[in-house]
Amino acid sequence: MTQPTHDPGQAPAAASLAAAGFTPMADEMVRRNRAFANSFADGHIEVAPRHKLAIVAWMDSRMDIFEILGLDHGDAHIIGNAGGVIAEDVIRSLCLS
DSSP states (O other), X not given: OOOOSSOTTSOHHHHHHHHTTOOOOHHHHHHXXXXXXXXXXXXXXXXXXXXXXXXXXXXXXXXXXHHHTXXXXXXXXXXXXXXXXXXXXXXHHHHXX
């Protein structure tokens, strides 16, 4: 009988991520978010974008769309998706934006 290559209580996808060296960072992200929230200086800005602008952009962790377009917090809503394609879910997000 072969031995399982992952923890039997772990989902197969999680097991393959663990095998690939992925370490979940949820606790670290929550800690970082608390620190950010405690020092967030733009809480007074309205949720609605100041320029009545919504931008659909590609998902790319290297890109800061606000910086690329010379925008400040509160200037626009940025909607990121795979390929920057205007699909039904993006239309829904734009309507809510």
